[in-house]
Amino acid sequence: MMEKMIFGRYIPGDSFVHKLDPRSKLVFVFAFIIVVFLANNVMTYAFLIVFTLLVIFMSRIRLYFLLNGLKPIIFLLVFTFLIHIFFTREGDILFELGFFKIYEEGLRQGVFISIRFLVLVLMTSILTLTTSPISITDGIEVLLNPLKKLKLPVHELALMMSIALRFIPTLMDETDKIMKAQMARGSDLSAGPMKERIKAVVPLLVPLFVSAFKRAEDLATAMEVRGYRGGEGRTRYRQLEWHWQDTISLILLVAMTILLVLYRS
């Protein structure tokens, strides 16, 4: 099941979007999330769709792959659509069956909200698909830097995030290993009544915690011995470079915002 999820997965590549600086991509996506709410008629929603398709095209991610990855959220999409159809009671009645009526405004709202939802998910997916988790962390750290003045531990948060990311595969392997070892000792996680299954989680969780603590202790020792004393006086090996492409992508976003403002009703 995990393998079919694409949200939060990174696919290496060298497209225009891949090469953008994580800062510009983050700013872009956050701004886009706000800009989306400007759209309120057919014309402006059409702009949004075209714009999203353009970004998808530039990221060179196969459309099929993206749509396939949307499967897990189809339920949500249908659900929001239906809510609007059923509960908006404005405009002309398009369809009537007993007390069940579909209004023009309901259909309009349903379609618009679904599009809004879809482009948001697609855009954020493209962000995570084209940017390695560690670059995203770097980007967030630099963008949040001004908040250091407010005593927000920006460096520490970023380091925690990058270490967590680095250990995810290790801990996944470990979970698999311990699960197999306990299954070989007759423990069964996948069958039996709920009470039994909950009991079977203990032999998995205890070793996992013990090992995670051991790793954390080792890692802390290794970091201390390698001279880690917090963010002060530290230099950065990972440098971010702002290119003309980054400026262009932000100009594009501004242009689209202007279009939306002009054409919204």
Add this chain to the structure above:
Amino acid sequence: MTEILSFQNVSFSYTPDQPDKRKAVQNVSFSVNEGEWIAIVGHNGSGKSTMVKLVSGLLFPQEGEVRVMRNVLTEENLWETRSNIGMVFQNPDNQFVGATVQDDVAFALENSGVPYEEMVERVHTSLSQVKMDKFLNHEPHHLSGGQKQRVAIAGAIAMKPKLLILDEATSMLDPQGRDEVLKTVRELRKEIGLTVLSITHDVEEALFADRILFMNDGKKYAEGTPSEIFALGDKLIEFGLELPFAMRMTKLFQLKGVQLAGQHMTEEELVNDLWTSNFNK
């Protein structure tokens, strides 16, 4: 001879309030000079790991002194001392801090505030010294244990340390990984004259050392060249270690009545002796 590290009558106990319990390290003295390779051997629980913690300032001795570059190690000069010591630990996974190979090598450099341009140069140089320069952007879970340990070595030597400590750095590796790491260390010693302190229970690894410190129950049982230490023979076995291959064979040959002139540490010596004592008459 410049002294890099020394222990002066060092004792340490994890339970200082219970004086009747055996101390983890008891009255140990030794020194490491520039350019030497010293191996500390002993079975699990002989006090080896505690000694490493005392060198890196994770623990401080209750009696005696630890000196690094002739300065007594204290809380005050701890961080300065640490920049002079590179360490590689046992578990390859648990010391890999960076997201990729180059990030990990840069970690200690970042901590000590090395400027960006110099950092890039040092990362590349040290990675090519351990022959991992083709793996710059690899993530740790795509590397073998031996490769991860070589990255850890690169991270240590990027700081140009006076001393490299290998804390059972090969004990979790397969034979291939072990050979890779030991070969890397031998080459580095030739190239940059690195001083090495290795903690191990692998006798074949200890054979590479100039001097061996043989620990048992927290005490220094013996210190000497590999041939002096392995001449202790059965004592080593009694304390949970084994003899090098060539020595075991020499003993067996003598037991079965094969003529040999003496004891041998290496296969070459043994084969030569077999030849001169039995054929070349």
Add this chain to the structure above:
Amino acid sequence: MDIKLQQVSYAYSMGTPFEKYALFDVDLTIPHGTYQAIIGHTGSGKSTILQHFNGLLKPSKGQVHIGDRLIVAGKKAKELKPIRQKVGIVFQFPEHQLFEETVLKDIMFGPMNFGVSAEVAQKRARDLIKLVGLSEETLDKSPFDLSGGQMRRVAIAGVLAMEPEVIVLDEPTAGLDPRGQREIMDMFYSLHKERQLTTILVTHSMEDAARYADNIAIMHEGKCVLSGTPREIFADSKTLEQYRLEPPHIVRFQAKIERLMNQPLSRICLTEEELADEVARALREGRDKQ
């Protein structure tokens, strides 16, 4: 209880874009009561193959016989529990699977999962703790207060307590000091001899395979490329080299001596004792001829 793999292939993430084969057409028969070694580098597929011996993984193609049970690719296999009782696996670094409050409870965990009464399980734990070289007082301690080597022994006792007919060992001595390594390997060997316990040792140590195994299978890039007795396998160091493996130290040393003596010894020696005997005999015979 025989174990038989017939043309077994296994792919991870089957049916996704990330599908990756780890085993290709592996045929392997392990008759009851034998000591089988499986050797290969990291990534050769040896840890994938071992999970087929008790149904933790089901083949993507081919079939696996475990005693009278048959697991066929593509078919649902129900009730694998009885198999898991009969085939015990000691995974690499088994101390990571300990979780109970006391050593005793942890050793009893396996057998009680298979329906053994608490009384019997407790008795087994008392017998086994001595067998693995720990004192009976250890039973009341928390496993997390023990040293790494002692934890390893407790974990091994926990698998043996299931009283399996087949025991699979995945690098059982990794990370132990030389004495610990020898004690653990000798213990499994005497169990194998005394109780006719079928033993499958998955390892990269040629030395252990030479010393203990009746049969050796060599794995390379997901295929079983060589299989035979230790002497057969080690006679051909050229072939081994193709798979980036070399014969055990003792066999390489024998080759050196043979070159020196300019005559082959009468057999390939698998242990240091054997080689010393053979060399002494060859020298005696040489002297007698003169």
